[in-house]
Amino acid sequence: xxxxxxxxxxxxxxxxxxxxxxxxxxxxxxxxxxxxxxxxxxxxxxxxxxxxxxxxxxxxxxxxxxxxxxxxxxxxxxxxxxxxxxxxxxxxxxxxxxxxxxxxxxxxxxxxxxxxxxxxxxxxxxxxxxxxxxxxxxxxxxxxxxxxxxxxxxxxxxxxxxxxxxxxxxxxxxx
Numbered sequence: 001x002x003x004x005x006x007x008x009x010x011x012x013x014x015x016x017x018x019x020x021x022x023x024x025x026x027x028x029x030x031x032x033x034x035x036x037x038x039x040x041x042x043x044x045x046x047x048x049x050x051x052x053x054x055x056x057x058x059x060x061x062x063x064x065x066x067x068x069x070x071x072x073x074x075x076x077x078x079x080x081x082x083x084x085x086x087x088x089x090x091x092x093x094x095x096x097x098x099x100x101x102x103x104x105x106x107x108x109x110x111x112x113x114x115x116x117x118x119x120x121x122x123x124x125x126x127x128x129x130x131x132x133x134x135x136x137x138x139x140x141x142x143x144x145x146x147x148x149x150x151x152x153x154x155x156x157x158x159x160x161x162x163x164x165x166x167x168x169x170x171x172x173x174x175x
Contacts, residue, residue: 013081013082013084013110016084016085016086016089017089017099019086019089020086020087020089020090020092020093020099021093021099023086023090023168024090024093024094027168027171028093028094030167030171031090031094031164031167031168032094034163034167036163036166036167037094037160037163037164037167040156040159040160040163041091041094041095041160043156043160044091044095044121044153044156044157044160045095045120047149047152047153047156047157048095048120048121048153050149050152050153051127051149051150051152051153054145054146054149054150055146058138058142058145058146059134059137059138060130060134060138060146061116063133063134063137064076064116064134065116067131067133073107073108074108074112075129075131076108076109076111076112076117076126077107077108077109078103078106078107078108078109078110079109080109080111080125080126081109081110081111083123083125083126084111084119084123087161087164087165088121088122088123088161090164091121091157091160091161091164092119092120092121094164095120095121096120097118097119097120097121098118099111099118100113100118121157121160122157123157124154124157124158127150127153127154127157128147128150128154130143130146
């Protein structure tokens, strides 16, 4: 394996995506084979699935779709993608995700696709945010259930993020 280090710090989302893809090509197999990273990838995959099901069940997905399609825009606006770093994008590739090559809408987040977010692993901001409209439609017990389930996803995402960086540092990939 060759060392892959950015010559300059990535500033645009396109640069971050390119760097994540380079890291994935050079280190994807080694990262997946790492015991800790591999275990956390599987755990995060399960937690993402549980979060997605819960969001459908309590009406979050339908409310976001309605806002985007009927009310003219969602909370997933342009600029949100800047919250993502190369490691989070690499995590998406490790989970089997595909990173878009271009923005679908000038008003939307780079990762907002025709049917919602194209990312599997999302940052805390994207997993945790519930607008006032959604907060109003959720019963307290639904909100608690949703926050518990998404909290597990966010915790696991953080652990995976740190494990990927640690594994790559051990391999002298990221300084």
